[in-house]
Amino acid sequence: MADEPDEVPKLDVPVGMFEDIEDLKAQIARLSAQVEALTGDDGAELGEASTDDDEVAAGGQAADHAEDEEEWQYPPFILLLDSPEYDDELRALIEWVEGVLVPGYLAEPSSDARWCHLWWQHPVAIARLHALWLAWQEMTDPVSCGYTGPSVWQRDHLDPCMRELRASTGPFAGCTKGEHQIAHRLPGLVPSAWTQPED
Structure with a gap:
């Protein structure tokens, strides 16, 4: 064949490059699967109408289909929970604080x-510790945060939280090694412009 060169040039490819490419392919596949799961994409190409769009155009039951899908759940703010959800969340938080935070940090x-x-x-x-724990759960997930997640968690979440909690004016200000006090943190009566002291 006349189109083929007489000699194929030799390319210098770094040894680890093929492994890096395979890692990138795997990461792209995982991210694509996450995007599809979050958006409900059924694999239609851009510009194609999805089956949901067809149902809406035809007066179908797309709204009913959306209600059947699981609703996105935001992480709970623990102080707004009622029992038994509060008790379950607190129990899990205690396990994390006593099992990970206290011995490790x-x-x-x-x-x-x-x-x-x-x-x-x-x-x-x-x-504060519940918020720290929620951040830890997210930032230690290698799928969403990669290798830098734990470092970012320590810098952006752990360190500021510990500074606030362990400060001399923090919630443990009245507690010592042998004594526990919580009454010192309860707010006192704040004077108000709407109420006048009784004579």
């Missing part, structure tokens, strides 16, 4: 870095 309590062994009796601590 907390140093010995001191006057500059306070901690209460009964932290779950402080609503402010519950709220």
Whole structure:
């Protein structure tokens, strides 16, 4: 054949490049599957009408189909939950705090870095630690956050949360190693322009 060159040029390809390409292909496949799952895409090409569009145009039951799909659930704010959901969420939070956070990240309590062994009796601590735990769940998922998720979690979530909780003015301010106090964090009566003190 006249179109083929006499000699095929040799390409210098780095050894790990093929593995990198295969990793990228796998990541693209996972992301594509996530996008399809989140958008409900049935694989139609751009510009093609989906079956849902056809049903709506024909006066079909697309609204009923949408109601059948599972509704997106946002993470709960623990202080707004009622029992038994609150109890279940608090139990899971306690397991994470006592099993991961305390042994892995907390140093010995001191006057500059306070901690209460009964932290779950402080609503402010519950709220902050629950938010920290939700962020941990998201940021340690390698599918959504890759390799940098844990670092970002520590920088953006763990460190600020611990600074607030363990500060000398934080929710554990009245707690010492041998004593637990929660009454010191309850707000006092705030004067109001709408009410006048009785004479």
